[in-house]
Amino acid sequence: MNRPKIGLVLAWLVIGVALLWAVVPGVFTGHDPIAGVPAEKLQAPSGQHLFGTDAVGRDLFARVVHGAVHSLSGAFVAVGVGLLLGTLLGLLAGSAGGLLDDAIMRFVDVLLSVPGLLLALTVIILLGPGTVNVAIAVGIGSVAAFARLSRAEVVRVRRTDYVEAAFGSGGRYTTVLRRHVLPNSLGPVIALAALQFGLAILAISTLGFLGYGAEPPTPEWGLLISEGRNYLATSWWLTSLPGAVVVSVVLAAGRISRSLGADLGKDRA
Amino acid sequence: MTRYLLSRVGQAALVLWAAFTAGYILLQLLPGDSVLIKFQNPELGLSPEQIAEIRAYYSGGNPPLVDYLHTLLGFARGSFGYSIDTGTPVVERLAEALPETAKLASAGFLLAVLIALVIAFAAGYSRTSWIRGALLSMPSLFVSVPVFWLGIVLIQVFSFRLGLVPVIGGSPAQQLILPVLTLAVPISAPIAQVLARSIDQVYTQPFVPVVAAKGASRWWILWRHVARNAVLPTLTMAGLTIGELIAGSVVTETVFGRNGIGRLTEQAVNAQDTPVMLAIVVLAATVFVLVNLVIDLLFPVLDPRLEVAA
Numbered sequence: 009m010n011r012p013k014i015g016l017v018l019a020w021l022v023i024g025v026a027l028l029w030a031v032v033p034g035v036f037t038g039h040d041p042i043a044g045v046p047a048e049k050l051q052a053p054s055g056q057h058l059f060g061t062d063a064v065g066r067d068l069f070a071r072v073v074h075g076a077v078h079s080l081s082g083a084f085v086a087v088g089v090g091l092l093l094g095t096l097l098g099l100l101a102g103s104a105g106g107l108l109d110d111a112i113m114r115f116v117d118v119l120l121s122v123p124g125l126l127l128a129l130t131v132i133i134l135l136g137p138g139t140v141n142v143a144i145a146v147g148i149g150s151v152a153a154f155a156r157l158s159r160a161e162v163v164r165v166r167r168t169d170y171v172e173a174a175f176g177s178g179g180r181y182t183t184v185l186r187r188h189v190l191p192n193s194l195g196p197v198i199a200l201a202a203l204q205f206g207l208a209i210l211a212i213s214t215l216g217f218l219g220y221g222a223e224p225p226t227p228e229w230g231l232l233i234s235e236g237r238n239y240l241a242t243s244w245w246l247t248s249l250p251g252a253v254v255v256s257v258v259l260a261a262g263r264i265s266r267s268l269g270a271d272l273g274k275d276r277a
Numbered sequence: 278m279t280r281y282l283l284s285r286v287g288q289a290a291l292v293l294w295a296a297f298t299a300g301y302i303l304l305q306l307l308p309g310d311s312v313l314i315k316f317q318n319p320e321l322g323l324s325p326e327q328i329a330e331i332r333a334y335y336s337g338g339n340p341p342l343v344d345y346l347h348t349l350l351g352f353a354r355g356s357f358g359y360s361i362d363t364g365t366p367v368v369e370r371l372a373e374a375l376p377e378t379a380k381l382a383s384a385g386f387l388l389a390v391l392i393a394l395v396i397a398f399a400a401g402y403s404r405t406s407w408i409r410g411a412l413l414s415m416p417s418l419f420v421s422v423p424v425f426w427l428g429i430v431l432i433q434v435f436s437f438r439l440g441l442v443p444v445i446g447g448s449p450a451q452q453l454i455l456p457v458l459t460l461a462v463p464i465s466a467p468i469a470q471v472l473a474r475s476i477d478q479v480y481t482q483p484f485v486p487v488v489a490a491k492g493a494s495r496w497w498i499l500w501r502h503v504a505r506n507a508v509l510p511t512l513t514m515a516g517l518t519i520g521e522l523i524a525g526s527v528v529t530e531t532v533f534g535r536n537g538i539g540r541l542t543e544q545a546v547n548a549q550d551t552p553v554m555l556a557i558v559v560l561a562a563t564v565f566v567l568v569n570l571v572i573d574l575l576f577p578v579l580d581p582r583l584e585v586a587a
Contacts, residue, residue: 118295121562125524129546130303133554210423214528217425218543233426240433247433251426258421266417 016267019260026257029076037074039067042225053245060245062235072250075227079209079254082143082221086208087201089147094154095197101155102162102193103185109159116155124149128215137220139228146211150204157200161193168192199269206261213254229254282574289570296562297352297555301345304551304558357556362548367556370541378537382526384453385460389522390515392461393469401476401499413473419466424525428459428532456533460525464518471514475507482506509580516572523561 028035043066053060059068101112119127124146131145165171166189174184209229215221216230224231229250236246351358357367400412435441435455442454479485480503488502523538530539538557545553 114291114295115299117292118299118562121292121296121520121565122300122558123520123524123527123561123565125527126542126558126561129542130300130554130558133546133549133551134303206421210421213423214425217423218528218531220546230423230425233423233429237429240429240437244433247426247429251423251430254423254426255418255421259418262417262421 013267015263019263019267022256022260023264026076026080026260029073030080031077033070033073033076037067037070039070042066042227053249059249060243062239062243062246068232068246068249071227071232072229072253075229075232075250078139078222078226078228079212079216079230079257082139082146082212083205083208085140085143086147086150086212087205089144090150090154090204090208091197091201093148094151095158097151097155098158098160099162099185099190099193102159103166103189112155113159116152119149119152120156124211125214128211129220132215132220139222139226142212142215142221143208146208146215149211150208153200153204154197158193158197161196162189165189165192196269199265202261202265202268206258206265209254209261210258285570285573289566292566293559293563294349296566297349297559298345300555300558301348304555305344305348352556352559357559358552360550360553362544362550362553367553370553371538371556371560374536374538374541377535378526378530378539381453381456381460381529381535381537382522384457385464385526385529386518386522388457388461389464389518390468392465393472393511396465396469397472397476398499398504400473401480401503402495416466416470416473419462419469422463424459424463424528425532427462428455428529431455431459432533452533452535456529456535459532460522460529463525464522467514467518467521468511472507472511475510476503479503479506509576512572512575512579516569519565519568520561523564 059072062068062071097112097116101109122130127149128142128145131148132141135141135144171184171188174188179187212221213228213230213233216228217234218230219234222228222231224235232250233247233254236243236250239246348358355368357371359365360367360370363370396412396415400409403409403412432455436443442451476499485498485502488498493501526537527539527542529535530537531543538560541553542557544550545557
């Protein structure tokens, strides 16, 4: 199968562009994302303003480009929290077995039984709103998925001959865990991380839309869509275009996750 | 069989108890003290003693463990305490909000199943590879769309562009159309995905060519033989979407300005009304656990082969 997969190339391209937006937004747009030109308010998309302008004359494309850093860094924090806590729990449960395993996995069942959004909102009640808190809240929502997958992987790897051999040749428990079990369990977890990255962008934009994320002048993607809601009848671009950007990035993350999962599956077979 | 039943029910009860306890610890015991936040505003002119009194009123003035057991017993009897925001019993506020959300969620779920069936069957029946590919890629598109944005786009297209559904007013049924569609699209994705995959798997089984050799039409094979065997994994997936369904309802209600659990959740978060939030979280967990318990118990009924194993 050496045929280049157009969809996958496109997905990496979308993620690459979004990352560049976050790192060097100035390269992509010369307009100011915060200060508007009142005379140019509510203009439809054109060569001058790719995505049109909003109610106070701000260039929407500039706001989307400058907003990337908020959404993407939030998603990175969320995945980091989920990956770290989840993998730790899964590793502990899978390697310890017995009572500890049962206790951890029942706790994970509890996390799974509460919808992610409600879990995130509960965390927000505790921590208060704000960009970082929203990212942490979303991350806690993904702990269960990471814990289950990494536990399953650890249990699978632990039964393999080379781990038995490592123990047999006198390897210490923690050393074997770190040198053999962990690296060989991580593959599928990384594929899940890519998927969760997309889902985190969705969840963060949802919470931003509900008003628990960044404060209004900040061009966070969910907030942009929420602000455009008041001009639905007249200015379709204010909600449609930022939303389309979110959809593309999330789709791309999902596509990359599937390809990572498939490649790792090949290794194993 | 009875033992299996008892152990599954026991497990479900255990998860619910743990969900309540975790929620209680998070929402009632940790520092973000909702009573303090509401009443410490200097304009109210309350002295620290008075605040302590109010807190004692809400917690019953008991040490944490007693208060916990008290709240747990209350939940078990269906009394969820009092809202800090409005002072009314939480049960009343839930009872007010629940019917609307139940209507939206159940209609949304039915439509989601319908969409999933259409996608999976069309993909299973089709022999044209690009149509199949297009159908099978729809679920990954559906899960990538933010629910709130989908709702807005639907309002834009159907209400403002085409004028098919009134924005304001309209009969209750008309008001339900767009929210139900909004909710159904993301929920249908995982169901369609699992159903399509299990249909593909069942097609590889030896009984399929046998039935075909006996002269069954393609549609008959798909409907009578393949689909029936592909139902079980799909049912499991459908149960797992219940959490998404509740979360989706919350967002959809906000977008369409409907009264329901979503509105209640939003108010609870904004006012840091922890008793209401605890009740909502426990309610959502209960629905999720019960639905999945029922699906688990249905398995041997639907597929007699499993009864022997159990």
